[in-house]
Amino acid sequence: MKHIQVKSVLNKLKRRDDWFLVDYTLNPFLGCAFNCVYCYIHGSKYGGEDTSTLQIKTNAPEILYRQLKNRARKREYGFIGLGSSTEPYPPLEAGLKITRELLRIIYRFKFPVNLNTKSTLVLRDMDLLKKIDEKAVLPENFKDELRHGVIVSFSFSTVDSRLAEIFEPSASTVEERLETMGRFREEGFLVGANLMPLLPFLSDTPDELDRMMGKMKDHGAEFVLVSGLTLFGDKPADCKVRYYEKLKQHFPEAAPETQKLFGESFAPAQKYQRELAKLAQKLASKHGLRTRIIPNIE
Numbered sequence: 296m297k298h299i300q301v302k303s304v305l306n307k308l309k310r311r312d313d314w315f316l317v318d319y320t321l322n323p324f325l326g327c328a329f330n331c332v333y334c335y336i337h338g339s340k341y342g343g344e345d346t347s348t349l350q351i352k353t354n355a356p357e358i359l360y361r362q363l364k365n366r367a368r369k370r371e372y373g374f375i376g377l378g379s380s381t382e383p384y385p386p387l388e389a390g391l392k393i394t395r396e397l398l399r400i401i402y403r404f405k406f407p408v409n410l411n412t413k414s415t416l417v418l419r420d421m422d423l424l425k426k427i428d429e430k431a432v433l434p435e436n437f438k439d440e441l442r443h444g445v446i447v448s449f450s451f452s453t454v455d456s457r458l459a460e461i462f463e464p465s466a467s468t469v470e471e472r473l474e475t476m477g478r479f480r481e482e483g484f485l486v487g488a489n490l491m492p493l494l495p496f497l498s499d500t501p502d503e504l505d506r507m508m509g510k511m512k513d514h515g516a517e518f519v520l521v522s523g524l525t526l527f528g529d530k531p532a533d534c535k536v537r538y539y540e541k542l543k544q545h546f547p548e549a550a551p552e553t554q555k556l557f558g559e560s561f562a563p564a565q566k567y568q569r570e571l572a573k574l575a576q577k578l579a580s581k582h583g584l585r586t587r588i589i590p591n592i593e
């Protein structure tokens with residue numbers, strides 16, 4: 296663990312991300328303690344930046360206060376994506392409470408939040424999230440479509456606990472995440488699941504995806520956002536290398552077809568992506584799930 300000082304912590308996007316509906320991103324940490332095998336933040340994709348150690352942006356609260364005060368004064372309200380590139384609830388957060396402090400500031404300035412996590416620790420902040428949910432000022436064109444200042448999203452690459460133990464060993468278990476999602480829904484939050492990245496030939500098959508969507512629905516998800524795997528790099532810490540290693544070790548039969556699917560690219564073939572999107576749409580409809588957080592938003 297390392298403490299760092301930053302000059303800015305709130306990042307304004309050039310244009311709204313119409314999938315996650317966020318105008319801003321906010322990450323209290325650099326790196327991630329969960330170390331999922333498929334995750335690209337640990338390798339060379341970020342230009343060799345050291346992400347092997349979890350780095351805490353110690354002064355994030357005071358910087359966020361300044362930045363949000365300024366945005367609020369100009370009434371530049373928009374959803375803040377919390378945990379857009381790293382987990383906002385690593386185990387250390389239990390003692391640090393830096394994410395909680397950021398939520399307090401967000402509440403103070405009435406900004407809405409889309410929070411994405413793989414951790415049950417988010418339950419600790421339900422009280423604060425409830426207040427944000429009720430009081431946040433929504434962007435003008437959302438007001439008729441959305442009654443929530445908080446979107447709570449949980450990430451799953453699989454609902455198979457054996458697969459999860461192999462590919463995301465440090466995250467809360469699948470069952471814990473599902474149960475946490477259900478708790479948020481019971482409390483009246485808008486909840487959904489980011490089914491990403493789906494693992495080719497393991498969790499992206501029609502049967503597996505059907506099972507996943509069924510579980511999401513049963514545990515309160517209203518929407519699912521589905522995306523395939525991306526694999527980067529050729530160095531030992533890069534996710535492409537780490538992913539293929541794990542695959543060969545645990546699912547040797549899936550390794551050659553996965554390698555063929557990616558070839559030299561970081562993404563699977565276009566045909567695969569089109570078929571996955573079609574399958575996801577079909578199964579989501581079957582389970583009564585939306586494939587957008589809210590429909591008809593420009």
Ligand code: SF4
Binds near residue numbers: 335380
């Ligand atoms: S929890 Fe998210 S950010 Fe952290 S290692 Fe896993 S995929 Fe990467």
